[in-house]
Amino acid sequence: MSILEKAIQSAQQSEVSFSKFIKPNDTGATGGHQAGFHMHKNSWPLFFNSPGEKGSNKDHYVTIRWQDDFETSSRFIYYGVGTRNEYRLTRFGRGFPYLTDDNVGDLLVLVKKSADFFEGYVLSSDEDIEDFFAALNISSTETNGIIPKQVEQTSEDRLLQCFLAYVKSLQVDFPPTIDLANNARTCFISSYNITSNQIKSNPDKELLNWLEAEYSLFKTIENDRYSELIRTPFQSVEELVKSANTILNRRKSRAGKSLEHHLEEIFRISELIFQTQVTTENNKKPDFMFPNIESYNDPKFDENKLVLLASKTTCKDRWRQILNEADRIKTKHLFTLQQGISKNQLEEMNNYGVQLVVPRAYLSSFPTEHRANILTLEGFIEVVYATQT
Structure with a gap:
C-alpha cells in the first residue's frame, strides 16, 4: 500500500x-x-x-x-x-x-x-x-x-444514485419492462447489499422490495421524461387527455409484466425448474409451468408433480381466466398482489381448484377462516421444491 x-x-x-x-x-x-x-x-x-x-x-x-x-x-x-x-x-x-x-x-x-x-x-x-x-x-x-467527516452514504442514497445513473444511460424514452425490472432489482440488491441467501430465506419480503424499487425507478424516469411536458401549458383539453392516457396506459402495462419478471428471478434463485409462457391446450399460455412443458406433454409423467402458477397484480374479477390454462393440472395456483377478497369469492375459487399465493405481509388482509388455504410465496416455493426432489 x-x-x-x-x-x-x-x-x-x-x-x-x-x-x-x-x-x-x-x-x-x-x-x-x-x-x-x-x-x-x-x-x-x-x-x-x-x-x-x-x-x-x-x-x-x-x-x-x-x-x-x-x-x-x-x-x-x-x-x-x-x-x-x-x-x-x-x-x-x-x-x-x-x-x-x-x-x-x-x-x-x-x-x-x-x-x-x-x-x-x-x-x-x-x-x-x-x-x-x-x-x-x-x-x-x-x-x-x-477535515470534515463524510456522512456515510445510506442505502437509500445509493439506490437513488443508481437510479439516476441508469436514467442518464438510457438511449430511449422508456426501456422495455424487463430492462426496467432487471435494473431496479440490480440497483436495490447492490444498494442494500442483499445476498442470495437472504432472498431464499425471505422471498416474500424481497419481492415486495423489488416491486417498490421498480416503481420508484419508473417514476424517476417519468419525472425526467415528462418534466418539460408538465411545465408547458396544454393547448387544448384533448391534448391534455391524450398525454394523460399515454402516461396511465404505460403505467398499467408495466405493472403486470413487472410482477412476472421478479417472480421469475425469485424462482431462479430458489433453484426451481420451470418455464414461462409455454403453450398448452387451446393455445393457452400459463405464466409459469413447473417443471416444464415436456413433462406436461408426457402422459407418463406424474400429474402430482406438475404445478401451474399464474400471476396477476389484481384478481378479483380475472381469476377465472386461468381455469382452462392446463387441463392436466387440477389445482391452479394464482399469485396476486390483491389485498383482501370476499369470503364468497374465496369459497368460489376453492370450489374451482384455485389456490391463492400472496406475499406474507398481505395474508392478514384475508378472512381468518381462509388463511390456511392461502400460500405465501415461500410456502409455494416449498410446495414446488417438494415435487422436484
Whole structure:
C-alpha cells in the first residue's frame, strides 16, 4: 500500500483528522519564533478537549508515527501569553525530514488514532495531493483545518444514485419492462447489499422490495421524461387527455409484466425448474409451468408433480381466466398482489381448484377462516421444491 493510500485510509477511519499545506512559516524560513508546524485555531480538537484561552499557555505531548515508518515524541502547544495567540506542533528531533524549504507546498496530514497517538503523512506530488482531496471530498481551499467527516452514504442514497445513473444511460424514452425490472432489482440488491441467501430465506419480503424499487425507478424516469411536458401549458383539453392516457396506459402495462419478471428471478434463485409462457391446450399460455412443458406433454409423467402458477397484480374479477390454462393440472395456483377478497369469492375459487399465493405481509388482509388455504410465496416455493426432489 502506498503512502497516499495509507493516508487516505487512515483519515477515513479516524474520528478527527487535519490537513494543511506546509508554508515557509512552518520551516522557520520567515524568521518566526521557531520551527514547527503552525496549526489553525480550529485545529484544537486534535489535541485538546477545549480551545486555548488567551492569557495562558497549555500543551499536550503525543507520539506521531510518520509515513508508517518512524515515530517522534512531539508537543502540541497553545501560546496565549502576551501578544501571542496561536497553536503549534513542535519537537520532532534532530534530522526530522519534513521541515525543510523543500517541503514548502507539501500537504501535511495528521490523523488522531487515540488521545496520545497520531499518524502523520506528508504528500509531495501534485497527483497525490489531488487524489487525497478527491478521496476525502475536500478542495484545496478547505485545507488548514479539521477535515470534515463524510456522512456515510445510506442505502437509500445509493439506490437513488443508481437510479439516476441508469436514467442518464438510457438511449430511449422508456426501456422495455424487463430492462426496467432487471435494473431496479440490480440497483436495490447492490444498494442494500442483499445476498442470495437472504432472498431464499425471505422471498416474500424481497419481492415486495423489488416491486417498490421498480416503481420508484419508473417514476424517476417519468419525472425526467415528462418534466418539460408538465411545465408547458396544454393547448387544448384533448391534448391534455391524450398525454394523460399515454402516461396511465404505460403505467398499467408495466405493472403486470413487472410482477412476472421478479417472480421469475425469485424462482431462479430458489433453484426451481420451470418455464414461462409455454403453450398448452387451446393455445393457452400459463405464466409459469413447473417443471416444464415436456413433462406436461408426457402422459407418463406424474400429474402430482406438475404445478401451474399464474400471476396477476389484481384478481378479483380475472381469476377465472386461468381455469382452462392446463387441463392436466387440477389445482391452479394464482399469485396476486390483491389485498383482501370476499369470503364468497374465496369459497368460489376453492370450489374451482384455485389456490391463492400472496406475499406474507398481505395474508392478514384475508378472512381468518381462509388463511390456511392461502400460500405465501415461500410456502409455494416449498410446495414446488417438494415435487422436484
